Amino acid sequence: MELLDPKFLESVILSILAASTPLLIAATGELVTERSGVLNLGVEGMMIVGAACGFGGAWLTGSILVGAIFGIVAGVLMSLIFALMTLGLAVNQVATGLALTILGLGISGLIGAGFIGERIALAPHLYIPGLTDIPFAGRILFGEDAFVYLSLALLIGVWWFLYRTRAGLVLRAAGDNHVSAHALGYPVLRIRLYAVMFGGACAGLAGAYLPLAYTPFFIPAMTAGRGWIALALVVFASWRPGRLIIGAYLFGAVTILQLHVQALGLGIPSQFMSSLPYLATIIVLVLISRARTGGSTAPAALGTVFVPDR
Amino acid sequence: MRKKLLAAAAAVLLAGSLSASAADKLKVGFIYLGPVGDFGWTYQHEVARQALAKEFGDTIETTYLENVSEGPDAERSIEQLVRAGNKLIFTTSFGYMDPTLKVAKKYPNVHFEHATGFKHDKNMGIYNGRFYEGRYIQGVIAGKMSKAGVLGYIGSFPIPEVIMGINATILGAQSVNPNIKVKIIWANTWFDPGKEADAAKALLDQGADVIMQHTDSPAAMQIASERGKLAFGQDSDMIKFGPKSQLTSIIDNWAPYYISRVKAELAGKWETDNDWDGLKAKMVVMAPYTNMPDDVKKLAMDTEAAIVAGKLYPFKCPIVDQDGKTVDCKGGDHLDDGQVLGMNFYVKGIDDKMPGK
Numbered sequence A: 001m002e003l004l005d006p007k008f009l010e011s012v013i014l015s016i017l018a019a020s021t022p023l024l025i026a027a028t029g030e031l032v033t034e035r036s037g038v039l040n041l042g043v044e045g046m047m048i049v050g051a052a053c054g055f056g057g058a059w060l061t062g063s064i065l066v067g068a069i070f071g072i073v074a075g076v077l078m079s080l081i082f083a084l085m086t087l088g089l090a091v092n093q094v095a096t097g098l099a100l101t102i103l104g105l106g107i108s109g110l111i112g113a114g115f116i117g118e119r120i121a122l123a124p125h126l127y128i129p130g131l132t133d134i135p136f137a138g139r140i141l142f143g144e145d146a147f148v149y150l151s152l153a154l155l156i157g158v159w160w161f162l163y164r165t166r167a168g169l170v171l172r173a174a175g176d177n178h179v180s181a182h183a184l185g186y187p188v189l190r191i192r193l194y195a196v197m198f199g200g201a202c203a204g205l206a207g208a209y210l211p212l213a214y215t216p217f218f219i220p221a222m223t224a225g226r227g228w229i230a231l232a233l234v235v236f237a238s239w240r241p242g243r244l245i246i247g248a249y250l251f252g253a254v255t256i257l258q259l260h261v262q263a264l265g266l267g268i269p270s271q272f273m274s275s276l277p278y279l280a281t282i283i284v285l286v287l288i289s290r291a292r293t294g295g296s297t298a299p300a301a302l303g304t305v306f307v308p309d310r
Numbered sequence B: 001m002r003k004k005l006l007a008a009a010a011a012v013l014l015a016g017s018l019s020a021s022a023a024d025k026l027k028v029g030f031i032y033l034g035p036v037g038d039f040g041w042t043y044q045h046e047v048a049r050q051a052l053a054k055e056f057g058d059t060i061e062t063t064y065l066e067n068v069s070e071g072p073d074a075e076r077s078i079e080q081l082v083r084a085g086n087k088l089i090f091t092t093s094f095g096y097m098d099p100t101l102k103v104a105k106k107y108p109n110v111h112f113e114h115a116t117g118f119k120h121d122k123n124m125g126i127y128n129g130r131f132y133e134g135r136y137i138q139g140v141i142a143g144k145m146s147k148a149g150v151l152g153y154i155g156s157f158p159i160p161e162v163i164m165g166i167n168a169t170i171l172g173a174q175s176v177n178p179n180i181k182v183k184i185i186w187a188n189t190w191f192d193p194g195k196e197a198d199a200a201k202a203l204l205d206q207g208a209d210v211i212m213q214h215t216d217s218p219a220a221m222q223i224a225s226e227r228g229k230l231a232f233g234q235d236s237d238m239i240k241f242g243p244k245s246q247l248t249s250i251i252d253n254w255a256p257y258y259i260s261r262v263k264a265e266l267a268g269k270w271e272t273d274n275d276w277d278g279l280k281a282k283m284v285v286m287a288p289y290t291n292m293p294d295d296v297k298k299l300a301m302d303t304e305a306a307i308v309a310g311k312l313y314p315f316k317c318p319i320v321d322q323d324g325k326t327v328d329c330k331g332g333d334h335l336d337d338g339q340v341l342g343m344n345f346y347v348k349g350i351d352d353k354m355p356g357k
Helices: A006-035 A043-061 A064-088 A093-115 A137-142 A146-164 A166-176 A178-183 A188-214 A226-236 A241-263 A270-289 B002-024 B041-059 B072-083 B094-106 B131-145 B160-174 B193-205 B219-226 B255-266 B294-308 B337-341
Strands: B026-031 B060-065 B088-091 B111-115 B124-129 B150-155 B181-186 B210-213 B230-235 B246-252 B274-277 B284-286
Touching (some): A006 A043, A006 A146, A006 A166, A006 A226, A006 A241, A006 B193, A043 A064, A043 A093, A043 A188, A043 A226, A064 A188, A146 A166, A146 A188, A146 A241, A166 A188, A178 A188, A188 A226, A226 A241, A226 A270, A241 A270, A241 B193, B026 B041, B026 B072, B041 B060, B041 B246, B041 B255, B072 B094, B088 B255, B094 B111, B094 B124, B131 B210, B131 B230, B131 B246, B131 B284, B131 B294, B150 B160, B160 B181, B160 B337, B193 B210, B219 B230
Parallel strands (some): B026 B060, B088 B111, B124 B274, B150 B181, B150 B210, B210 B230, B230 B246
Antiparallel strands (some): B246 B284
16 A cells, blocks of 8 residues: 555545535534524534434435435424524523533434434445546545535535625624614524524534434434534634635544554554644644734624614 | 321331332442443443343342443442442443442442453452453454455554453464554544544555454444445444444353342342453353355354363463563463453554554
């Protein structure tokens, strides 16, 4: 096995793409949610419920699409609980998010209990004869499963929505200064509701990706903290979609590469290698933050509760 | 007044009889590391617990706490079981060693059984399975079945329990292919299906063609199956996830041990013990040998029989470590239990450096 062998590099890149996709999808949804001013810490809970329902749907009907839809719906339902608490009842967002994570882990265990030990067929990969067969780039560009392409389309869509449409501008306004946005007549709570639902849908889809396209079975707590990583990636990205994709793939890349370095037998302590993805993310964050003129770039109203005064 | 006294007496009698019948039932508690559905380590303990409930029916009452992380949470959970009235508590992971010891010292009347550790006390016994016997057999099979001569090993944490498994595997493989190589990845978790899948992919990408694991989910088996390579299951029979890939699996069979301990407890004869059984006592059971030619199957079965008969020791001396030094042989012609339990070196033939050394 030659390190620079194209087949080997292709395999590594494919693994990186697969590992980064759930992070990218969940972080994209959370980015929209946070841009509207709502801090949703319940991403991990929504992801795992999405995983349980997604697997259940696919196993019951034999269709990956149905599974993905189940996952999305599950994420949206969880996010509606969150929306009811934080937007309807003006409860503290941080506490609600954390509670929802714990709730999600529990509910998913309950839902998933009946599916443990079962397996499904993994999501099919795209195959265009001719294009997919191109050595090296073929499988990377034209041989992925639908989730990978969807994650990229989603990110581009969100970028376009936030920066090129009126609605996106209003959403950003709601996140930066909800009082002014409300004074101008925009329905802040409704905007935030839609943003939260979108975030929940993405979290559910990201969670569903794990049993549908990554490892074809459901096991309780299989998200293993990916929701938290997605949250961190949104901060890493300074709430900008362009940086989000860099962050997601960077994290995915270091996660996969640390395993390869271990397999090469260089003797670097494995505990250090395991912490490398997180260290790399922090280091890159510090480096890009130094270019800032100071001050946080978070949406100014992030995490603050908004109660419209009539 | 009299009516009130009578009512009170009746209530006390009733309560007394209720608690008496509750006291008749022996309460047995279990602390699980992962979710019951992990289809691996914890799942096998749960299977044994259910066998226990079936065997003793109404005379015992079992409870379990799952997903208890090793650390301060463990101590709290064990104490919770004690306070709930459990008199015999099984803590099923290495990392529960110190918390169990602490709680054992606090409650000398409660009996504890700790799995895969090495600290014990008057009221804390330890038990373990000689999984390394199964690993040796797996090594023999892998040595024969690997075309590339490179094995892939997904380890969890670099503790003696895992190291002895790696060494036993390699010694077994070397007995049929002296030039066998192994690539080791430490997942630093007992259980993370995504990470295990990534590790399996990395090992296969780097040229390994037989995958073994010391982590608990079927992810690696599934990846091997997807890529048409071979793998060994861990803790339970994972053939469902790799019908054409699974060669065999080491199955933890705790039921007979648990039943015998509960029997002893019920008879009042429980004593602290250090139980380390393997293939012979059927604490370690091999899943049916599949996906291999008949001659390899025969070799595997013969190796198993030899270990059971005491004719073959996986760690028979001389054992040479990575640096070329011959390890002191304290058990006669094989390493003694203490040396195996404290194993912190790789045998010769493993190129990777021990993490943390």
